[in-house]
Amino acid sequence: MNRDELIQKWLRDDLNPQEMEAFKALDDYDALIKLSESLKHFKAPAFDESVAFETISAEISKKPKSKTKWLKPILRIAALLAISFSVYYYTSTLDTSISTLTADKTTFYLPDHSQVTLNALSKITYNKKNWKNQRELTLHGEAFFKVEKGSKFNVQTSFGTITVLGTQFLVENRNDIFEVVCYEGSVQVTTEDKNLVLKPGDQFLILDGEFIAQEKENSANPAWLHNESQFKSMPYKFVLNEWERHYKQKLDAKTINTSVLFTGKFVHDDLDLALKAITLPLNIKYTKKENGLIVLHEK
Template sequence: MMNREELISKWLNNDLNDREFEAFKKLEDYDDLVKLSDSLQAFKVEDFNTSMELDKVLKTIKSSKKQSFNWVKPFMRVAAILAICFSLYYYTTTLDTKIATEFAQKTTIELPDASSVSLNAKSLLAFNKNAWKNEREVTLEGEAFFKVAKGSSFHVNTKSGTVKVYGTQFNVKQRDDYFEVICYEGLVGVIYNSQETKLKPGDSFLIIDGKQIAKEKENRTTPSWLNNESTFKSLPYKEVIAEFERQYHVDIKLVNIDANQLFTGSFAHNNLEIALKAITLPLHVTYSKTNHTITLKGE
């Protein structure tokens, strides 16, 4: 049998089944709880003055003690429930929305202002719906392509740096010691080490192992991974391997291979055998497979 606290908790979350609701109605303070719930509908977090309400509670408790000690226990019970309700309401309105992708998974999310975000494999996006009108801001771990609707400033926060947007389409990739932003449309500002770099369509900003890398003009209109293909231009082989692992959910071991040698090429996300040939043949590398582990061997 569910205890009183569990019944009240599930009731606050609107999660009672029919049998539990019948048990809830038999609680001795059922009427007080329902009245409290109805009155709470008129409250908003921003109108609640904690110091003022606490002062009122303390004065009422003092007054109740003088009149009758029997009022103290039920009053304190209701006051405690009131505090819990306000805490729950505050928690749910400040909670971030988080969307995560797993290995070999992609997804597209629509933000509250109709901006859209496409998440690449093994990535995480977080934002707050309730604060969106005042501040359009997201946090990204991994890689995502953004189509930002016109409006107030839009920020993408990553562990490596912040991307400031002025209404545009762009791609952000932040993986360990790799940070890249590519502008496809509009204007993007990349804030890295407290300095802002403006990117126009076709411009890129790339940091690998703490060093800024110059890149050729981007001639695509969208990143290749949206079409299930990863493309690389003179990038360290270790970055190719890391992306391959995310797209195919495998572990790759390198034997007699320089992980920092530069690689130019691409691989598809829908055929493991063809993809393996695409990343090994150009470097004259052989491979073998054991379950989810792939070993690449150099000459």
């Protein structure tokens, strides 16, 4: 193996014992090690490639002039190290974001093979490169998780933190609503004033800042996975918000009481049927405007 190949494998930390001995026998071994040690002193957030290059160049220039025959190759290696370090830092701190639009759902897998399904108008952000060291993601919206056995991570929301270990659960984190439902295993929910462990069927719900006690959940997973939205004694305004997330039209509910409780469901693939499902039970009429707006009003 020639000199350049040895150096490249050294940069990748990929030398076997025999290759390491050959690498140590290189004439510029000491200088290469010194370069590596110099780079370790740089702080990643303030890393500057030009500073690294200048610093290493200054160190090498202190050597006797008789050594200058290998100065240029070493400087090239120094530049490569600086650039490689910069690229590594950038990619290791870059977050991965996955989001959905109105009337959209998506399923993907986390680095530990846990499955996540995002409901409409939702977003998850996590660091893919650093997942082994920091198993944490941030959720805005609603998602259903199927966590691999033995895989523990945290879901951060604006309301609190959900800690999970080998379980299936739902989290909804939107304006004025925070909901966690455990379908399998256990889930720990931590907010400013509560710390609860949910078992299968347990629900945790906060509406408009108020904790709401809920009955046991008997279904195996959320209804929206099957293109339906289901509600039990839910304030009507949340039903209307959910309807808008699944249909690309707006509802005008200024003249009706949106605090009344609604129990029922609507489908995600038939606008007219879904509209009737959320209005007929409450004796509400609606008018479709030419601009696409749907105005709700009392009968």
